[in-house]
Amino acid sequence: MRWLLRKDLLILGRSRLLLALLIVYPVAIALLIGFAISRSPARPRVAIFDQTPPGETVKVGSERVEVSRYAQQLFSQVQSVPVFSRAQAIARVRSGDVLAAVVIPPNVAARLNSVISQGTLEVLYNGDALEQSLVRSTLDSALAHANLGFSEQIQKAAAKAIGTLLRGGDVGALGAPQNLIGLEEIPARLNEIIGRQPRGHDRTELERIEAFAGFAAQNLSLSKDVFSTVGQPIRVTTVLLHGRRTPLNAFAVVVAVAVSLMFVCVLLAAGGMALEREEHALGRLIRGSPALVSRELLLVEKTLLAAGCSFVVAFAMLAGVGAFVTLDWSRVGLWLLALALGAVAFGALGVAIGALAREVRASSLLAFLLSLPLAFLALVPSGSVSGGFYDAIAAVSFAFPFKASLQALDAAVNGASPALGGSLAHLAALTIVFGALARVGLRRVE
Amino acid sequence: MGPRASRSAVSAVLDVKALAKRYGDLEALRDVSFQVQAGELVAVVGPNGAGKTTLLSIVAGTQPPSGGSVNRPPREVGWAPQQPALYSKLSVVENLELFARLEKVKDPRAAVERMLEHTGLRARSHEPVGRLSGGNRQRVNVAVGLIADPPVLALDEPTASLDPAQRERMWEFVTRLAERGTAVVFSTHNVSEAQRHATRVLVLAEGRLLFDGAPRELLAAQGEAGSGDLERALVTFLEQHGERAESS
Numbered sequence: 001m002r003w004l005l006r007k008d009l010l011i012l013g014r015s016r017l018l019l020a021l022l023i024v025y026p027v028a029i030a031l032l033i034g035f036a037i038s039r040s041p042a043r044p045r046v047a048i049f050d051q052t053p054p055g056e057t058v059k060v061g062s063e064r065v066e067v068s069r070y071a072q073q074l075f076s077q078v079q080s081v082p083v084f085s086r087a088q089a090i091a092r093v094r095s096g097d098v099l100a101a102v103v104i105p106p107n108v109a110a111r112l113n114s115v116i117s118q119g120t121l122e123v124l125y126n127g128d129a130l131e132q133s134l135v136r137s138t139l140d141s142a143l144a145h146a147n148l149g150f151s152e153q154i155q156k157a158a159a160k161a162i163g164t165l166l167r168g169g170d171v172g173a174l175g176a177p178q179n180l181i182g183l184e185e186i187p188a189r190l191n192e193i194i195g196r197q198p199r200g201h202d203r204t205e206l207e208r209i210e211a212f213a214g215f216a217a218q219n220l221s222l223s224k225d226v227f228s229t230v231g232q233p234i235r236v237t238t239v240l241l242h243g244r245r246t247p248l249n250a251f252a253v254v255v256a257v258a259v260s261l262m263f264v265c266v267l268l269a270a271g272g273m274a275l276e277r278e279e280h281a282l283g284r285l286i287r288g289s290p291a292l293v294s295r296e297l298l299l300v301e302k303t304l305l306a307a308g309c310s311f312v313v314a315f316a317m318l319a320g321v322g323a324f325v326t327l328d329w330s331r332v333g334l335w336l337l338a339l340a341l342g343a344v345a346f347g348a349l350g351v352a353i354g355a356l357a358r359e360v361r362a363s364s365l366l367a368f369l370l371s372l373p374l375a376f377l378a379l380v381p382s383g384s385v386s387g388g389f390y391d392a393i394a395a396v397s398f399a400f401p402f403k404a405s406l407q408a409l410d411a412a413v414n415g416a417s418p419a420l421g422g423s424l425a426h427l428a429a430l431t432i433v434f435g436a437l438a439r440v441g442l443r444r445v446e
Numbered sequence: 447m448g449p450r451a452s453r454s455a456v457s458a459v460l461d462v463k464a465l466a467k468r469y470g471d472l473e474a475l476r477d478v479s480f481q482v483q484a485g486e487l488v489a490v491v492g493p494n495g496a497g498k499t500t501l502l503s504i505v506a507g508t509q510p511p512s513g514g515s516v517n518r519p520p521r522e523v524g525w526a527p528q529q530p531a532l533y534s535k536l537s538v539v540e541n542l543e544l545f546a547r548l549e550k551v552k553d554p555r556a557a558v559e560r561m562l563e564h565t566g567l568r569a570r571s572h573e574p575v576g577r578l579s580g581g582n583r584q585r586v587n588v589a590v591g592l593i594a595d596p597p598v599l600a601l602d603e604p605t606a607s608l609d610p611a612q613r614e615r616m617w618e619f620v621t622r623l624a625e626r627g628t629a630v631v632f633s634t635h636n637v638s639e640a641q642r643h644a645t646r647v648l649v650l651a652e653g654r655l656l657f658d659g660a661p662r663e664l665l666a667a668q669g670e671a672g673s674g675d676l677e678r679a680l681v682t683f684l685e686q687h688g689e690r691a692e693s694s
Contacts, residue, residue, distance in 0.1 A: 003547040007533065007540075014535045014574075280531040284590070285548070288507030288520025292548045 004301045029317055044138045046078040047092045047101035056109040065157050067109045070150040078142050093124050100125035100139055166220055186213035250414045253321045257314050258406040259375050262346050265310035266367045269350020272302045274363035295442045303347035311343045334412035342405030345427040348434035355441025378403035401430045459484045459597045459629045466513035467500050474500045475653045482629045489640035490633040492650035498633035499602055506600045524591035524599040528606055530583045534576030538567055538586050541575055549594040561589040581612025601632035617643050641676040656687050
């Protein structure tokens with residue numbers, strides 16, 4: 001084994017392009033992912049041109065809500081870039097400096113005050129289909145949040161006005177009457193007055209007014225609840241049934257590491273195994289009984305070599321990305337375990353491909369063509385495709401090591417479920433299966 | 447069949463008995479038996495598909511026979527396949543040393559030195575094998591087969607891809623090996639090479655051994671002793687046995 005490993009390391013060392021790729025690849029990917037994640041626009045940059053005059057308000061009963069509150073709500077949802085003309089907004093969007101621009105017209109308060117029409121905003125953006133989709137969904141979300149926040153302000157003002165109507169007191173508006181009686185007090189006061197009235201037409205009329213006041217007070221207090229229900233008709237509460245809340249950034253790191261682990265390991269193992277045939281050395285190595293090198297030992301050596309290289313590459317990548325994303329280094333032992341088992345399983349898959357394909361180019365192509373869809377299929381979420389199709393995808397993903405490696409790494413790095421032990425056992429089983437397949441592929445030498 | 451029965455099995459370094467090989471319904475070898483003495487150079491000739499490579503690969507242990515036996519385990523037979531079985535990114539020395547280590551040769555460095563001396567490749571010993579000419583690569587290929595100093599060497603068409611000068615150097619090398627006592631069994635399509643270098647010729651056709659004897663015995667049997675044309679003798683021999691002589 002020692003001499004075979006030495007030989008393969010010498011060959012690997014002399015394949016300068018491959019060696020450079022093995023070194024540059026994890027560094028480049030780690031940097032790319034790190035920068036992409038650390039600089040991802042969690043709050044998109046949006047230019048805002050607010051044309052409303054300062055202090056402009058929307059009147060709700062006797063209450064007033066400043067229109068600038070709407071802009072503040074919007075600012076809290078985006079990374080706002082104030083601009084001072086529509087032309088500036090357009091220029092910022094065109095240059096790509098901002099994702100989009102929102103123009104708040106000067107008449108928005110007047111339109112809201114008119115009650116019969118909504119305020120209208122103008123949103124400017126550009127880009128290709130993907131970017132448009134991203135901008136639209138991001139802005140729709142930000143505007144929905146801002147609308148909700150603004151409507152809450154209006155609800156509060158309306159609730160305060162209703163409260164004054166019900167309980168009385170000072171309205172607070174300049175020139176308004178002081179110490180008003182509340183609607184809730186009216187029935188009791190009227191009842192006292194009615195008690196002092198003789199029976200007759202006036203008393204009957206007062207009793208009708210008292211009944212109305214009681215009815216109005218009861219229903220007006222209900223209207224506050226109605227406001228909040230109309231403002232947010234459905235409140236969402238989330239319950240996590242399966243898995244843990246893995247931050248998207250941390251999951252993206254795990255996906256990138258798992259994909260790199262797979263590509264490096266499968267390609268290296270498949271290429272290394274096929275090289276023995278292509279160099280016609282396989283027959284020389286495994287001829288006779290006992291052979292110079294048994295088939296099993298050869299498979300183990302190729303698997304371990306590829307697994308070792310990809311393990312180092314993947315760990316370097318994980319550590320590199322760790323400079324940008326907060327990772328729990330106290331779990332590093334589990335990372336190493338997941339990486340090691342994943343690498344060995346990918347190595348077994350690689351040697352099986354190499355043993356069956358017999359040529360380096362054919363095995364590399366096969367390894368690549370197999371790895372790419374495996375990674376894609378493993379990331380298809382349940383519910384995004386029909387049930388039967390998802391079952392088929394799940395079966396394919398189960399039969400190859402990518403999904404199990406991804407789950408093992410996610411469990412090791414992020415503490416996500418399913419538990420690490422199950423994924424590791426799955427990887428061990430797949431290693432045995434692909435090792436056996438590789439052994440069958442080596443049954444005939446030529 | 448030639449006069450193989452007269453050879454004694456007692457001094458044979460290689461004794462092949464009733465060898466058979468089947469691939470499904472195809473019988474690649476049928477009841478092939480022969481012996482080789484130390485220092486003999488035995489050529490295996492015959493048309494395409496006769497079973498030459500199958501025979502040598504079974505002797506070398508790269509595939510098992512369906513029946514029959516070979517007296518020596520494959521580890522005691524040096525093997526040089528038609529395509530050089532070498533790592534092209536490793537140098538001559540590294541290839542030789544690797545196989546010396548895998549063969550568990552007692553003194554690998556001394557074995558490597560010996561092979562560099564035999565092949566005459568000392569000056570190019572640190573060059574990657576991939577950069578050597580076809581002839582030199584084939585010499586390294588044979589040297590790897592000899593690294594453990596086996597008593598028998600099996601060569602599958604050792605000069606197939608070489609130019610005349612390279613072929614000549616290769617035969618000088620192989621002849622010296624035989625002179626030192628190594629029994630060499632080689633397959634070839636080049637009948638004149640067999641005539642020049644082999645002490646015995648095995649004629650195979652459709653997996654059967656049709657002749658086992660010295661080249662001159664085949665010439666004499668076909669009435670070509672006067673002309674000395676072994677190729678014509680072989681063609682006539684094969685036609686008499688109902689075979690097309692595609693090898694010539």
